[in-house]
Amino acid sequence: MRVNPTLRAAAACMALLAAAACGSSDSTGSSGSPGAGGFHPPHLAARSTLGKPEGQVNLIAWAGYVEDGSDDPGADWVTDFEKRTGCDVHARTAATSDEMVSLMKTGDYDAVSASGDASLRLIASGDAAPVNTRLVPHYKDVFPGLKNRAWNSVEGVAYGIPHGRGANLLMYNTRKVRPAPDSWSAVFDDASRYKGRVTAYDSPIYIADAALYLSATEPGLHIKDPYALDQKQFDAAVGLLKKQNADIGEYWSDYLKEISAFKTGDSVVGTAWQVIANLAKSEGADVRAVLPKEGATGWSDTWMLSARAKHPTCAYKWFDWIISPKVNAEVAEYFGEAPSNARACDESADKNLCAVFHAADEPYWRKVHYWTTPIEQCLDGRTGVRCVPYAKWVQAWNEIKG
Incomplete structure (x- = not known):
């Protein structure tokens, strides 16, 4: 490249x-x-x-x-x-x-x-x-x-x-994060292992990443589409992100800062794109990006x-x-x-x-849930229930970050 x-x-x-x-x-x-x-x-x-x-x-x-x-x-x-x-x-x-x-x-x-x-x-x-x-x-x-x-x-x-x-991938420092992670648990349930060195996407749409993880780990929530969340599902995703916030070192929106943080060791695990992983490697960072077993969001x-x-x-x-x-x-x-x-x-x-x-690699892409606008009409086909629209995602994101 x-x-x-x-x-x-x-x-x-x-x-x-x-x-x-x-x-x-x-x-x-x-x-x-x-x-x-x-x-x-x-x-x-x-x-x-x-x-x-x-x-x-x-x-x-x-x-x-x-x-x-x-x-x-x-x-x-x-x-x-x-x-x-x-x-x-x-x-x-x-x-x-x-x-x-x-x-x-x-x-x-x-x-x-x-x-x-x-x-x-x-x-x-x-x-x-x-x-x-x-x-x-x-x-x-x-x-x-x-x-x-x-x-x-x-x-x-x-x-x-x-x-x-x-795809939005899980990137990690290959020397600091062992064993090699294959799950988003590395930035959610296990995030305290890397307290202060976890990085996450600075966007309300990141709530979908938490929802995707919960769809695999909390089947009782019945999350079928990370962009189609009823109030209970949405609250669970927001709760997970508020818990994660205690371990976040930085929310990134500037990819150059993310590369720099992985090079210095200020960040050791978090979300990234393949192109970012490639650039980080080319600049000497010991990183690898993977598509976790739960799948990923993407664009x-x-x-x-x-x-x-x-x-x-x-x-x-x-x-x-x-x-x-x-x-x-x-x-x-x-x-x-x-x-x-x-x-x-x-x-x-x-x-x-x-x-x-x-x-x-179509099997790879079948695990990617592409960004889609959250709307009140549930995109997963449910009727008789309203899903949380994007404006509420924005409000919740501000609360998550404090």
């Missing part, structure tokens, strides 16, 4: 996303938002055909997703796209999901690379339109595990094109079309381009994630890319 400033910036942006994951949406309880007591997206039709390219496309993206060579001469998958399609790319980098949602509401942008928290909001509000996957030829090569998922589809209707994915990004797109044909052409094997491999390698196109694994410059990020 190539380590470069843009990859570092991208990882930092993902940290910001985590800190604002699912953001301030739904706090108003306005009609049509996921937190309004139900998920009822407007009835919008996907395009059946494409017209003549409009000459440009306006994109909102995470840092490192739309590179034209200006940040790094070795990273440019925009120039060839423009030459081949006649669509000039105008991209705006966003730092958080909240920013992406706000920008999409302006109607000034054609498409966005939304993570699971933002994507549900955009679908529910009618700001994102369904997509006709038949108009995206390379969609057929997308890993099956990324198609028709809760964060990019509603009742079988696709609302976007999968871009890439990653998956989706290219979504604005319901008011002024340049829909160019947007569709971008969708197909960004998931084409060679380009998808370039983006995944540059950013530090698993590509969405199965054929990308044969096109990457680093032939270990897909092995390192488990790109083709």
